[in-house]
Amino acid sequence: MTLPLLGPVSLTGFQHIWWFVLFLVVVAGLVGFYLVVQRSRRRRLQQFANTELLDSVSSKRPSKWRHIPAALLAISLLLCTIALAGPTHDQRLPRNRAVVMLAIDVSQSMRATDVEPNRLAAAQEASKQFVDELTPGINLGVIAYAGTATVLVSPTTNRDASRRAIDNLQVADRTATGEAIFTALSSISTVAAVIGGGDEPPPARIVLFSDGKETAPSNPDNPKGAFTAARTAKDQGVPISTISFGTPNGSVEVNGERVPVPVDSEMMEKVAQLSDGESYTASNIAELNKVYSTLQDQIGYETVRGEATTGWLRLGALVAALAALASLLINRRLPL
Template sequence: MWGWVPEFQNPERLWWLLLLPALIVIYLILLRLKGRVALRFTNTGVLGRVVGSQRRWTRHLAVAMSLCSLVALALAYANPLGTEKQPRERATVVMVIDVSLSMSADDVAPNRLSAAKQAATDFVQGLPTSYNVAVVSMSGSPSIVAPPLTDRGAIERAIGAMELSDGTAIGESITSALRAVDQAPAGDDEDEPAPAMIVMLSDGTNTEGPEPAAAAAAAAERDVPIYTIAYGTQNGFVDIDGQRENVAPDVEALREIARATGGESVQADDVASLNDAYRDIGSVVGYEEVRKPITAQYAFFALGFAVVAALGAVMMAARWPR
C-alpha cells in the first residue's frame, strides 16, 4: 500500500505533467473554433445529418479519460514507490521483563510474574529461528540474564529462572538492553548489524536510577525502537512490610518511551490480553517496511482510463440504428 502522496524514484520526470494544462487549453480552443464553424450552417437539419447526433457529454468524457490516462502514464514514468511489509531475515530482540516485587500481585492469575514468564516464552517461540534473543531482568539492579542467542532452549530457561527483586529502574533497564544489543554476534558475510528492537514489560513506575527519558533518547539515537507493555490492573496491590500498596502500571510513562523511540505501546490486564499484546508486537517486529516501485499499478490505472476513453470515441464515431 502507499500513502496519498507517494514518493518517486525519478521525480524529475514529473515535469511531463506540465503538458496537461497545455492540452486542456488546446482542447478548449478547438471547442471554441468548432462552435464558430457550426454557426455557418443556417439549416440545422442539414447540420444534424452531417455531424450526427453526438452527445456533448460523451466527447467530454473521452477527452477527460484520455487526459487521466496521460497523467497516470506520467506518474508511472516517474517510478512511484510504495511501502511493502516483508519478513525480516534477521534481527536482535531484547526481552526486558519486570521482576520487581509488584510482580507478585495476583490480579493476573496465578500472579503477574508467572503469567508474564509464560507469555514471554510463547512470544520467543513464535519468533523466527534466525533471530537473536536476549533477556534483561528489570529491577532496582537490572542485569542481562541471557545474551543474544538463537538457542531458544537457553532463552526459555533464563526466563523461567527469573525471580522477584526489589525496585524498578526502567531507565537503567533500557541501558542494559542496549548493552545486550551490542553483544549480538555479527552474521555471516554481513556488512551491517542486524536491526534491533526492545520489548519491555513493566507493571510499575520508575523508582530508582536515571530517568527513562534519557535512556529512551539513547535508544532512539541508535534506531532501536522500544515496544512497551503496561502490565497489570489499576487495582492491583501487594503487601510489603505489612502495608498494602497499589501497584498500577505507569501507562503514560511507558507510552512516552515507545513514542520517543518509534515503537508501540499496548496494555495488558489479564492473561488473554497479555498474549494478545505479545502477538501484536510479534506481528510488527517480525516484519520490516521496504520501499518498492509500484509502477505497474499506475500503468494499470492508465490502461483503465485509456479503455474508457476508447469506448467514448467509439460511441462518438458510430452511427447507431434508430
C-alpha cells in the same frame, strides 16, 4: 490504494517531479487543442451551411456522448504522465536484521495473585504469545532479572529456545532494573557485531517488563541504576519499551504475613522517557496481550518508500483501452 491486478496506485510523492510538470503541460495542451478544433468545426458549419436546410435533412444533432472517448484518452495520458514522474508509496515490510531483548522481572512481587493465576504466570503466557507472533527474521533474546540479570537466550531467530526459557522462569529476591538494561545493551552490541548485512548496526529495542520500581540499587541515578542505564540506552540508539504489569491491590505472603506490592509505573515511565522509548501499562492478561500486540506491530515491521509506477501504467493502459472501445461504440472509429 491498491487495486486488484494493478498494484499500488498511491500519490504520496514523486521521484521525477519535473517530468510530471512537463507532461502535465503537454496533456493540458492536447486537451486545449481538442476543444479549439471542436469549436472551429462548429463555426465552419454555421458559416457555410444553411442551418434550416440542415435541420430538415438531419433528424438529430451530434450527441454529446461523442466526447467520452477523447475524455478517456486524456485521462489515460494523465495517468501515464503520473507513471513517468516516478510515484512512490509507503511499503510495510517485515524486519530481518533487528535485535530485540525481552527483559522480564522475576522478583518476589511477581508472585502476587491480583492477576490470575499470578503476575509471573500471566507474564509467561503473554510473553510466549509475543515470541510466537514476532516477525521470524528478528533476533530475539531473553533476560530474567531480580537481584541480578541473566541472559537466558542470546539474540536468535530460534523461537523454541525463547519459549523454553520463559517457561522455566523462577522468582528471586530484589529488583535490579538498571543491571537488566546494561545486560541487554551488552547482548545487543555483541550480536550487532556479527549480524552484518549493512553499513549501520541493526535496529535494536529493549522490552522491559516489570511490576515495580528498582530496589538494587535504591537510587536509580547511581552508576548501575535504572535511570543511568536508560540514558546509556539512548546514547546507543536503543529505545526501551516498558510494560508496567499489575494492580494497586497486589500482595504477597512473606513469613506468614501479607505484604502489599502495588504496581509502580512511575519509574518505568521515566525509564522509557529517558531512552526515547514508550511506556505501557496492563492490569490483566487481556491488556497485556494487547500491549504485546502493539509492540509486535512496531518492532516487527518497518515502513519504507517503494516504487509505484507499475500500477499507474496499468491503470493508464486500461483507461486507454476503454477509450478505444468507447470510440468504436459511439463514434464508429478510433479516437485519433
